Structure formats: C-alpha cells, structure tokens
Amino acid sequence: xxxxxxxxxxxxxxxxxxxxxxxxxxxxxxxxxxxxxxxxxxxxxxxxxxxxxxxxxxxxxxxxxxxxxxxxxxxxxxxxxxxxxxxxxxxxxxxxxxxxxxxxxxxxxxxxxxxxxxxxxxxxxxxxxxxxxxxxxxxxxxxxxxxxxxxxxxxxxxxxxxxxxxxxxxxxxxxxxxxxxxxxxxxxxxxxxxxxxxxxxxxxxxxxxxxxxxxxxxxxxxxxxxxxxxxxxxxxxxxxxxxxxxxxxxxxxxx
Amino acid sequence: xxxxxxxxxxxxxxxxxxxxxxxxxxxxxxxxxxxxxxxxxxxxxxxxxxxxxxxxxxxxxxxxxxxxxxxxxxxxxxxxxxxxxxxxxxxxxxxxxxxxxxxxxxxxxxxxxxxxxxxxxxxxxxxxxxxxxxxxxxxxxxxxxxxxxxxxxxxxxxxxxxxxxxxxxxxxxxxxxxxxxxxxxxxxxxxxxxxxxxxxxxxxxxxxxxxxxxxxxxxxxxxxxxxxxxxxxxxxxxxxxxxxxxxxxxxxxxxxxxxxxxxxxxxxxxxxxxxxxxxxxxxxxxxxxxxxxxxxxxxxxxxxxxxxxxxxxxxxxxxxxxxxxxxxxxxxxxxxxxxxxxxxxxxxxxxxxxxxxxxxxxxxxxxxxxxxxxxxxxxxxxxxxxxxxxxxxxxxxxxxxxxxxxxxxxxxxxxxxxxxxxxxxxxxxxx
Ligand SMILES: Nc1ncnc2c1ncn2[C@@H]1O[C@H](COP(=O)(O)OP(=O)(O)OP(=O)(O)O)[C@@H](O)[C@H]1O
Ligand SMILES: [Mg+2]
Numbered sequence: 001x002x003x004x005x006x007x008x009x010x011x012x013x014x015x016x017x018x019x020x021x022x023x024x025x026x027x028x029x030x031x032x033x034x035x036x037x038x039x040x041x042x043x044x045x046x047x048x049x050x051x052x053x054x055x056x057x058x059x060x061x062x063x064x065x066x067x068x069x070x071x072x073x074x075x076x077x078x079x080x081x082x083x084x085x086x087x088x089x090x091x092x093x094x095x096x097x098x099x100x101x102x103x104x105x106x107x108x109x110x111x112x113x114x115x116x117x118x119x120x121x122x123x124x125x126x127x128x129x130x131x132x133x134x135x136x137x138x139x140x141x142x143x144x145x146x147x148x149x150x151x152x153x154x155x156x157x158x159x160x161x162x163x164x165x166x167x168x169x170x171x172x173x174x175x176x177x178x179x180x181x182x183x184x185x186x187x188x189x190x191x192x193x194x195x196x197x198x199x200x201x202x203x204x205x206x207x208x209x210x211x212x213x214x215x216x217x218x219x220x221x222x223x224x225x226x227x228x229x230x231x232x233x234x235x236x237x238x239x240x241x242x243x244x245x246x247x248x249x250x251x252x253x254x255x
Numbered sequence: 256x257x258x259x260x261x262x263x264x265x266x267x268x269x270x271x272x273x274x275x276x277x278x279x280x281x282x283x284x285x286x287x288x289x290x291x292x293x294x295x296x297x298x299x300x301x302x303x304x305x306x307x308x309x310x311x312x313x314x315x316x317x318x319x320x321x322x323x324x325x326x327x328x329x330x331x332x333x334x335x336x337x338x339x340x341x342x343x344x345x346x347x348x349x350x351x352x353x354x355x356x357x358x359x360x361x362x363x364x365x366x367x368x369x370x371x372x373x374x375x376x377x378x379x380x381x382x383x384x385x386x387x388x389x390x391x392x393x394x395x396x397x398x399x400x401x402x403x404x405x406x407x408x409x410x411x412x413x414x415x416x417x418x419x420x421x422x423x424x425x426x427x428x429x430x431x432x433x434x435x436x437x438x439x440x441x442x443x444x445x446x447x448x449x450x451x452x453x454x455x456x457x458x459x460x461x462x463x464x465x466x467x468x469x470x471x472x473x474x475x476x477x478x479x480x481x482x483x484x485x486x487x488x489x490x491x492x493x494x495x496x497x498x499x500x501x502x503x504x505x506x507x508x509x510x511x512x513x514x515x516x517x518x519x520x521x522x523x524x525x526x527x528x529x530x531x532x533x534x535x536x537x538x539x540x541x542x543x544x545x546x547x548x549x550x551x552x553x554x555x556x557x558x559x560x561x562x563x564x565x566x567x568x569x570x571x572x573x574x575x576x577x578x579x580x581x582x583x584x585x586x587x588x589x590x591x592x593x594x595x596x597x598x599x600x601x602x603x604x605x606x607x608x609x610x611x612x613x614x615x616x617x618x619x620x621x622x623x624x625x626x627x628x629x630x631x632x633x634x635x636x637x638x639x640x641x642x643x644x645x646x647x648x649x650x651x652x653x654x655x656x657x658x659x660x661x662x663x664x665x666x667x668x669x670x671x672x673x674x675x676x677x678x679x680x681x682x683x684x685x686x
Binding site: 081090095104107144 | 597628629630632633634636637638639640641642643644645647651652653655656
C-alpha cells in the first residue's frame with residue numbers, strides 16, 4: 001500500500017514576460033488502487049501538475065511538497081522518480097531521434113528494476129503487450145515516437161505503463177486523439193495495470209467517455225491552478241452537462 | 256516520414272530505399288522540429304542541384320599533378336567555402352615532411368597483419384601503380400603527392416583472401432610538424448582484404464590514399480581518425496573499382512583539431528558495387544569535414560553513401576558535401592547517398608550538402624537525403640522520466656544513431672572500441 005501526497009503545491013515558470021504562477025496551492029492524496037480523475041478548463045494547470053510530479057526542470061516549485069510514501073519526491077531527479085515508481089503518460093509524447101523502441105524499452109526497464117530483464121522473457125512480454133494494445137510489431141524497430149500518429153503515441157505510452165509497472169501513473173489526456181476502438185484498448189491496458197499492480201491513477205481528461213471504461217472513485221475539478229471542488233463520479237456528469245461556468249465564476253470572484 | 260519524389264533530368268529520385276533491415280527509418284525524421292543547419296539543408300531532404308553542364312558540374316572539376324594549376328585557395332572556391340583555411344596553413348604549403356629521410360620524421364608507419372600473398376614495398380614517383388588511381392583535386396592533395404618520395408605500397412596478390420585485417424598504424428609524434436604520406440593499396444583480381452588505417456597522435460598530416468580494386472576484388476578500407484585534439488589532417492582517398500569488384504570505404508573521425516577528408520571512387524568497368532560510409536563526432540573547437548564523390552563513369556554499377564555525425568559543444572563544426580555524378584554513359588546506375596547529423600547541444604553547427612547530377616535517364620535509381628536533428632532537453636526529459644539516468648540517455652541516443660555505421664565495420668574489435676570511444680566523447684565535451 002503506497003500513497004502519493006501533494007501538499008499545497010505552488011509552481012511557477014520563468015518566461016520572457018517574467019515569472020508566471022501556474023499552480024496556486026494544489027493538495028491531493030492518492031493511494032494504491034485508487035483512480036482519481038482531474039477535469040478542468042484549458043490552461044488551468046493540469047499538465048503543469050503532471051510535469052511537476054514527473055520532475056520536468058522547467059517547472060519551479062516555490063512552495064509545498066510531494067511525498068511518495070513519505071519520501072520527498074522534489075529532491076529526486078526525473079529518473080529517480082521513475083525508479084521510485086512514478087509514471088507520466090504525457091499529453092504530447094516526445095519523439096526521440098536515433099533510439100529504437102526496442103532499445104529504449106529495454107534500457108528503461110533495466111533502469112527502473114535496477115537489473116536487466118531476462119532477454120527471452122522480456123522479448124515475449126513486450127511482444128504480448130504490444131499485441132494487446134494492437135501496436136504493430138514493426139514499431140519495435142522504429143525510433144521512439146518518431147513519425148507515430150497521435151493515437152499511436154498514446155498507445156505506446158500505455159505500453160510503457162504496462163511494462164514498467166509503476167506504483168502511480170499520471171495519465172495526461174491519454175484519451176485525446178484516440179479513436180473509439182483505441183480508447184477501449186488503451187483503457188483496458190490501464191485497467192490491467194491497475195488490477196495486476198494495484199496501481200494508483202491520476203487521470204487527466206476533458207471527456208467523460210473514458211470514465212465509462214476507467215471508473216474513478218474521485219473526481220477533482222481543477223480551475224486556475226487549484227482544486228476547486230472534489231466529489232464522486234457524479235461530479236463528472238455534472239461537468240459534462242453544465243461545463244465549468246459555476247467554478248470559473250467562483251475563481252474570478254476569489255481574485 | 257514520406258518524402259515526395261523529386262525529378263532530376265526527368266528521372267525520379269528521392270527517398271527510395273533504406274539499406275539495412277531492422278533499421279528502417281532510423282533517424283529519418285531528425286529534421287522534423289528543429290533544423291539549425293544553414294539554408295542548404297532542409298527538412299529531411301537535402302538540397303539537390305540540377306546541373307548537367309557548366310562550371311558548377313563535378314565533371315568539370317580540375318584534377319592533375321601540376322601544382323601551378325592549384326593556386327592557394329581564398330575560401331571563396333566551391334571546394335573550400337566551408338573550410339577554416341587558416342587552420343590548414345600547415346598542410347597546404349608546398350613543404351616536405353620535417354626531417355624527411357631521417358628517424359625524426361613526425362609520423363611513424365607500422366604495417367602489420369600482412370600474410371602470405373600480401374606484398375609490402377615502396378613506390379617512387381613515376382613507379383606504377385602510384386598515381387594511376389589518385390587524381391589530385393585540390394591543392395592539399397597535389398602538395399601532398401609531390402612531397403612524398405616513397406609511397407607505401409600494399410599489394411594483395413591475385414586470388415589471395417586475407418582473413419584478418421591488414422593494419423597500418425599511422426602515428427603522429429609532433430603536433431604542428433608537417434608530414435606528408437601516400438599509401439597505394441592494390442588489390443589484384445579476385446583478392447579479398449580489409450585494410451585499417453589508424454591515425455593517432457598528432458601532426459600536421461597531409462596523407463593521400465589510392466586504392467585499385469581489380470576485377471572481382473573485394474576491398475574494404477577503414478580509415479580511423481583517432482588523433483589527439485591538436486592534430487590537423489587533410490587527405491584524398493581515391494579508388495578505382497574494377498569489373499564485378501566490391502569496394503567499401505569507412506571513415507571514422509573522432510579526433511583531430513581540423514580534419515578534411517575527400518573520399519572518392521569511380522569505376523573501371525561494369526557490375527561493381529562501391530560504398531562509402533562515415534561516422535564523426537565533433538566536439539567544441541573541432542572542424543570535421545568529409546567530402547565524398549561518386550563518379551558513375553561506366554554503366555551498370557551501384558553505389559551507396561551514408562555519413563552520420565554527432566556534434567556536441569560550442570563551435571563544434573561538421574561539413575559533409577556529397578557529390579554524385581551519373582554520366583551520360585553510366586546507364587543502369589543504381590545510386591543512393593544520405594547524410595544525417597545529430598546536434599546534441601547549442602552552438603554546434605552541421606552543414607550538409609548533397610549534390611546529385613544525372614546526365615542520363617536510363618538508370619535504375621538515384622536518391623539522396625540529408626537531415627539535421629537536435630537532441631534537446633525535451634528528449635532528455637522524456638528518457639529520464641522513464642528512469643534512464645542522464646548519461647545513459649545521451650549514450651543511448653548517440654549510440655543508437657551511430658549504430659547503422661558501426662555495423663558496417665567488419666572488424667569486431669573496432670566495433671567494440673568505437674562504443675567506448677563514443678562514451679568517452681560524450682564525457683569529454685561534458686554537458
Ligand atoms: N513551458 C511553458 N511556457 C509558457 N507557458 C506555459 C508553459 N507551461 C505551461 N504554461 C502556461 O501555464 C498554463 C497552464 O498550462 P497547462 O499546460 O498546465 O494547462 P492544462 O490545464 O494542461 O491545459 P490543457 O487542458 O489545454 O491541456 C497555461 O496558461 C500555459 O500557457
Ligand atoms: Mg494539458
């Protein structure tokens with residue numbers, strides 16, 4: 001049983017126009033086996049939260065903490081965070097020149113486990129995971145994300161999720177850009193990781209459709225750099241029906 | 256990435272085939288997001304010039320042995336426009352080797368791995384086959400040629416197959432001291448050999464190499480530039496490839512302050528396959544220039560050129576200029592050339608210029624490509640967010656990128672030592 005705690009997190013970035021405050025006091029706790037959905041308007045800071053948890057150097061934490069089973073995550077580099085069991089499925093997965101998927105997956109698995117996987121079983125495991133996610137076998141020889149379509153990139157993120165077996169996964173709009181079949185296939189992948197590894201999940205999305213497949217027990221409404229309201233799955237339906245007006249008005253009034 | 260076919264002289268050219276199974280599309284998209292190279296490199300497809308005649312054509316490049324016909328370059332000439340001429344002053348002058356004929360010569364040659372059927376001797380000016388293949392095409396080559404009294408001659412006699420590589424260790428012992436070298440490799444009919452030229456140490460080295468691959472011969476020349484970082488090296492490596500012969504030239508340039516290699520081949524008959532591969536890693540302050548010229552002067556031959564380079568550090572500089580000329584008589588030619596660069600840090604610059612000239616429409620195929628991509632903080636973050644430590648992430652990218660060339664080297668010990676070299680290169684330039 002693990003917990004990921006985010007406490008009063010404030011994050012800013014340096015831009016040409018000066019310092020921009022994006023997260024303004026985010027608090028959230030996720031335990032193993034839980035699924036939390038985060039919904040919120042464009043630009044409210046959802047990806048910033050995700051990147052900050054993963055340790056992107058661009059984002060500066062000015063206040064607050066992130067703890068994984070009591071350990072200070074902010075002290076760790078991005079590689080150490082992944083080794084500690086955090087995984088971010090990115091909204092925009094990066095194309096990496098020169099590195100084949102096969103080579104990448106093996107190197108990452110070795111780094112995360114602290115030892116090289118047994119070649120024969122690993123190759124089989126990768127092959128099976130790719131089949132389940134309906135990723136063509138020749139993707140193994142292609143460079144990481146290079147030339148993959150938007151939907152293919154998302155599937156490959158979930159492939160990694162299944163292979164790396166993290167304690168906590170943050171899925172940043174993994175459903176965006178997926179066709180109807182892919183949405184189902186990808187959701188099944190997430191659910192498998194969930195059941196097999198008792199993974200805790202933070203699912204960032206704009207659409208309730210994915211929530212039919214991946215069922216959250218908690219929904220957080222994210223507005224202007226903080227959690228404006230928390231509730232159960234019914235909150236997602238309310239957002240779907242009424243949009244964010246109610247929260248935006250509050251956020252504006254609060255300024 | 257799909258690249259739309261281009262037409263040159265009515266013939267479809269462009270991305271057409273990938274040479275190694277399992278490496279399909281490797282690095283193909285490098286240029287997608289960032290392209291820091293100069294205007295003559297764009298997207299995944301390099302510049303192509305449609306030249307069939309006129310002064311710009313490679314067919315009209317002056318070659319010869321008369322020094323008077325090669326004035327000191329100004330830097331405005333096509334063949335010198337990317338080169339830091341000041342740094343080459345020590346190798347462009349008409350100067351003999353320091354202490355020539357004594358044991359104080361700044362460069363030492365050790366030949367090893369010669370077995371029965373391999374004859375090592377020297378050739379004075381006018382002694383054939385010296386000068387039969389080499390066609391000096393710039394001042395560097397002609398002053399180098401002129402200032403060597405005795406060229407090293409390695410002959411692999413008819414039908415001899417040499418299993419282990421023949422090695423020539425070329426070691427510089429005095430930085431800044433001028434040395435001229437000339438190696439003649441002669442492969443008699445149906446012979447087979449791999450010749451490794453390994454350059455180490457430091458000198459101002461001007462070295463020509465000529466290779467005659469007779470009918471049915473198979474020759475690989477692997478030229479390793481593992482110089483110290485104050486060495487200067489210019490050289491022209493020419494080959495003539497006989498009927499049904501196979502020729503491969505691999506240039507690996509890691510060390511040296513300024514290195515400029517012109518590697519060329521042409522054919523003597525039909526049915527031959529010739530390849531030129533290159534791998535380079537330019538650090539801060541290094542200028543590494545490779546120029547390749549494939550002269551399809553006879554019908555029904557094939558050629559393949561692939562050069563890959565990584566650049567790291569302020570002022571790291573690389574140049575690749577790849578000329579392919581398919582002459583009117585070269586019907587049935589099959590030819591491809593590609594250059595890819597991976598820029599690891601800001602301030603480095605890669606120039607990449609493929610030139611394809613086609614004078615006949617009756618060919619099998621002709622393609623070219625060029626791309627320059629960047630490895631940046633987002634790439635690094637992506638790999639690190641998957642648990643991969645920073646140093647390994649960089650190694651992974653560079654090794655993966657270079658692997659396609661490393662695999663072309665048939666000597667296992669060189670492949671292994673290159674992996675270590677690349678690791679060291681990454682550490683040297685820091686980050
Ligand atoms: N690297 C950056 N440079 C400049 N501005 C940034 C950067 N990262 C985030 N921002 C700004 O911070 C705010 C929050 O961005 P973020 O990507 O976290 O939003 P989001 O909630 O994920 O939006 P979306 O739903 O559109 O994905 C936006 O106004 C965005 O422009
Ligand atoms: Mg976002």
